Amino acid sequence: MIKMARPGLFSILFISTLLAFLGSVVVGSSYVGGRELLTVLSGTADQTTRLILLEIRLPRALLGLMIGMTLGLGGAVLQGFLRNPLAEPGLIGVTSAASLGAVLTIYSGLSALFALALPIGGITGALLAVLLIQLLAGNNSSTLRLILAGVAVTSFASALTSLVLNLASNPFIALEIMFWLMGSLADRSFEHVWLSAPFMLLGWCLLLLQGKALDALTLGEEAAQSLGFNLNHIRTYIVIGIALSVGAATAVAGAIGFIGLVVPHLLRRWVAHKPSSLLLASGLGGACLTLLADIAVRILSTGTELKLGVVTALIGAPFFLLLIMKTQKELQ
Amino acid sequence: MKLLEARGISIRFGEREILNDIHFNLGKGELIGLIGPNGCGKTSLLRTLAGLLPTKAQQLAILGQDLAAWNPQHLAQKLAYLPQGNTSHWAVSVETLVMLGRLPHRKAWAARSQTDKDIVQQALQACDVAQFATRTVDTLSGGERARVFLARALAVQPALLLADEPIAGLDLGHQLDVMEKFRSLSNAGMGIVTVIHDLTLAMRYCDKLVMLGGHRIIAEGIPKQVLTAENLAQCFHITAHMGAIEEIDYLIPLATLKH
Numbered sequence: 001m002i003k004m005a006r007p008g009l010f011s012i013l014f015i016s017t018l019l020a021f022l023g024s025v026v027v028g029s030s031y032v033g034g035r036e037l038l039t040v041l042s043g044t045a046d047q048t049t050r051l052i053l054l055e056i057r058l059p060r061a062l063l064g065l066m067i068g069m070t071l072g073l074g075g076a077v078l079q080g081f082l083r084n085p086l087a088e089p090g091l092i093g094v095t096s097a098a099s100l101g102a103v104l105t106i107y108s109g110l111s112a113l114f115a116l117a118l119p120i121g122g123i124t125g126a127l128l129a130v131l132l133i134q135l136l137a138g139n140n141s142s143t144l145r146l147i148l149a150g151v152a153v154t155s156f157a158s159a160l161t162s163l164v165l166n167l168a169s170n171p172f173i174a175l176e177i178m179f180w181l182m183g184s185l186a187d188r189s190f191e192h193v194w195l196s197a198p199f200m201l202l203g204w205c206l207l208l209l210q211g212k213a214l215d216a217l218t219l220g221e222e223a224a225q226s227l228g229f230n231l232n233h234i235r236t237y238i239v240i241g242i243a244l245s246v247g248a249a250t251a252v253a254g255a256i257g258f259i260g261l262v263v264p265h266l267l268r269r270w271v272a273h274k275p276s277s278l279l280l281a282s283g284l285g286g287a288c289l290t291l292l293a294d295i296a297v298r299i300l301s302t303g304t305e306l307k308l309g310v311v312t313a314l315i316g317a318p319f320f321l322l323l324i325m326k327t328q329k330e331l332q
Numbered sequence: 333m334k335l336l337e338a339r340g341i342s343i344r345f346g347e348r349e350i351l352n353d354i355h356f357n358l359g360k361g362e363l364i365g366l367i368g369p370n371g372c373g374k375t376s377l378l379r380t381l382a383g384l385l386p387t388k389a390q391q392l393a394i395l396g397q398d399l400a401a402w403n404p405q406h407l408a409q410k411l412a413y414l415p416q417g418n419t420s421h422w423a424v425s426v427e428t429l430v431m432l433g434r435l436p437h438r439k440a441w442a443a444r445s446q447t448d449k450d451i452v453q454q455a456l457q458a459c460d461v462a463q464f465a466t467r468t469v470d471t472l473s474g475g476e477r478a479r480v481f482l483a484r485a486l487a488v489q490p491a492l493l494l495a496d497e498p499i500a501g502l503d504l505g506h507q508l509d510v511m512e513k514f515r516s517l518s519n520a521g522m523g524i525v526t527v528i529h530d531l532t533l534a535m536r537y538c539d540k541l542v543m544l545g546g547h548r549i550i551a552e553g554i555p556k557q558v559l560t561a562e563n564l565a566q567c568f569h570i571t572a573h574m575g576a577i578e579e580i581d582y583l584i585p586l587a588t589l590k591h
Contacts, residue, residue, distance in 0.1 A: 083421035209440075216435055219484070220419045225384055227488075228408030228436045273422040273468070 009270050013284040017065070020291035024061035025053065027295050032057070059190045064291045066193075066200050067185070067249040068259060072286020073279055074246050075260030077207045080214035080275035081238050082143060085268075088261040089246040092133055092146065092239060093153030094126050098250035100157040100164075101125020103177050107164045118180075119195050119251040126247020129153050130239055143221070146235065183254035183309025185294050196248040203245025204283070206237050211276030218275060256309045258316025259286050259293075265323060334359055335492045335523035336381055337393040343376050343385065350376045352547045358492065358525060363518040365534040365555075366527045368544035369568055374527045375416065375496055377544065381525065382413040382494045395491060408436035412490035416497050416527075418481040423470040426480050430455055433487025452487050458513065459483040460506075474501045482510065492523040499528065511537040531559060531572075531583045543567050556581070565589055 026032055032053060039045035040053050074089035082091075089095065105111040105121035136149035161181070168174040213234045216224035221231055249256075263285040264278055271277035290308075293315070297306045336358035343350040350373040358364055366374045379385050383392070383399050392399045395410060412433070420429060433455065434448040456462040459479040464472065472480060478501055485493060495514075499507040507530070515537050518524050528534045534541055535555040543550045543558050545567040551558045564572050569589045575582055 212435055212438075212440070216432060218420055218422050218424060218429070219432060220415065220417075220421070222379065222384055222415050223413065223419075226382055226408060226411070226413035226415075227432065228405035230404060268422075272428065273424045274428055275422065 009267075009281060010284070013281060013288065017284050017288040017291070020288045020295070021061050021065055023295050024064055024291045025057045028052075028057060028298050055189065059188050059193050060185050060294070061291065062193050063185050063188050063196070063252060064294045065287045066197065067253050067256065068287035068290025069283040070200050070203065070245040070249040070286070071256065071260040071290065072263040073204060073207055073283035074242050075286070076264040076275070076278045076282035077210060077214065077238055078242065078260075079264050080278065081210070081217065081235070082147065083217060083220075085265060086261070088257075089242055090154070090255070090257070090260070092150035092242060093129050093157065094243045094246045095250045095255050096154045096157035096161070097129030097132075098122040098126040098247045099181060099255055100161050101128070102180065102251055102254070103161050103164050106177050106180060107168060107173060115189075116191055116195060119192060119248070122251020123196075123199060123247055125157070126243050126251065129157070129247070130243040133239060134236070143235075146239070179307065180254050181309075182307035183256040183312075184297075184305070184307045185253055186305055186308075188252060192252045196252045199244045199248035203241045203243070203248070206241030207245065208279055210234055210238060210241075211279055214275035214279075254307075254309055256290070257313045258320065259290055259312055262316050262320055262323070263289060265320075333396050334393070335362075335395060336525070337396075338381060339391055341377075341380055341387060341391050343373065343380060349547055351544070354549060356381065356542065356549075358523045360523055361518050361521050363514055363524045363526070363537060363539050365538035365541045366525060366544065367529070367531065367534060367541055367558075367567075368550075372544045373547070374544055378413075378494050378496050378525065378527060382411060383407060384413065405436055409488070410491045412485040412488040412493045414481060414485040414493065414495040414498055416500070418474075418477045420469045423468040425466055425468055426461060426472070427452065427456070427465040429469055429480060430483045430487050433484045436488060451489060455483040455487040458486060460509065475503055475506055478502050479506065479510070482513075486517075490522070492525075493517070495524065495526040497527050497529065499530065499533070507533060532581070535559060535581045535583060559583060 026037070030052060032049065036045065036049050037053070040050055045053075071089055075087070078087040078089060078091060079085055099122070101124050102118050102122035105117045110117040110121070132153055133146070133149045136152065137145040165174055165177055168177065213224065213229045216227045216229050219227075225231055264282045267281045267285050268278055271281055290312075293312050294308055297308050297311050300306055300311075334357055336356065338354060338356040341354045341356070342352050354377060356377075366378065368374050376385065380387060381392070383394065383402070387399060389400060390398060394402065394407065430452050431444060431448065434444065434452065438444070438448070453462065456465055459482050461476065461479045461483055464476065469477065469480060478498065482495070482498055485495065499510050502510060511533050514524050514526065518539070528538075538555060540553060541555045541558040542552045543563060550567050551563045559574070561571065564570055568585075571586045571589065573584045573586055
């Protein structure tokens, strides 16, 4: 088990993600098969097929891929950094702050004026959260303080989101906010992709660079420091990397839970528990799972569309319980 | 050249004074034992000497260079710190864990080289743990674990090693093995500072002992000069019997003194 061929695992994850991506392009309320795909690629497709594939399905699949990657990678990095398998990307308050930013644009009516106000509001919220967290748990402070600052930011942002809902005089706005908070990839355009992609890519780079530091942290903070790693720098890179990528993901799709918690868990044993090997694997696994969940949402939906965030939590939570019970047995 | 030179180090945690005005030197090939009662600041001093706690400018020189002037990665190639507790947060394999000792020698994106692998093999063998290289650390006993973590520190191939209670939890045979290992490493030129509670082993293997107590150094020097009845009473509040068998000194604590 320990000597499991890593290239094998990565090939499996890569191919699964690719298949899930293709599936996400093909599956939906109107059928688009291989032939239609080819006609679009060769430029001979009719207007409707082009529209469905390029304007609706492709951005949705791309966002699923990027957001899943972000959540899987973010979860793996935070679990490694905090050395806690219960950590998830929302832990440092970025998700709820991004949600608050987005909700405010719905409440103020800005999002009705132009569609991109919503993701811009979300990203602004995430960046403000980072500033706040750096202020609360800035240089030379402990990991515990980072978690506490994250909890504080989360509570405060959630309270403000509730306040907005509370004050919403118009029930339609309240409903729109509620639906948005559930997390979804429906009706997203390429503008959402272009707007969020730079933030996510930059975030990924920052996070992927921390592999060796995360390995060193296996031995604890002091030993990692004695191996030449500056923990203050690493924490700053990770907080900013998570804020950029997860903040942008939340800003375009709302809160999608459990992917960042479950995927690193699932894959950890297949990379022999090594934090640096888990990063890319978990990113690919997150992308694959998010795409599959989004396909499931489309297949299961009849009439009212199911929200992706609801489905990931519905499947994720019992699955997580099973996982805990199974590891408990292994320990005994 | 001195491997370590501390001049007037004081350590406080908030209002609480831990150590005051400590002077400390470690030469090439020296094995120094740090002794003293629980909570006297042995670990704090060791952490400070490893550059892990803040010091004032010019207070700590490592290999003749002021701490502030060191690039962290270059320092990590020369100095290995072995903390207490042998913590591993993930169930990685023994080989992976020992390979972590090679991190300071690898460039940011460099994979493990053949040299790294050879050095890890040597470290595994030196600590008598090569036979469970593929096992995961969570399956090891306390003693096996201690030797694996020592191998991790040796894989750094440092010029100086700072070890915090490396023989705590080891059986008698492996305690002797580790101290013999320290002795041969220091004979080969490595400077070693180790926190140690077994005064018989400390006396037998260390070139020098530094006895801490009451925020300061009570005594330092060759073991027999440090472990006097008066110092033992002051430091540990004990009376002890000292003797020798076949030129090996031993110390047996007899009674605690009421104070």
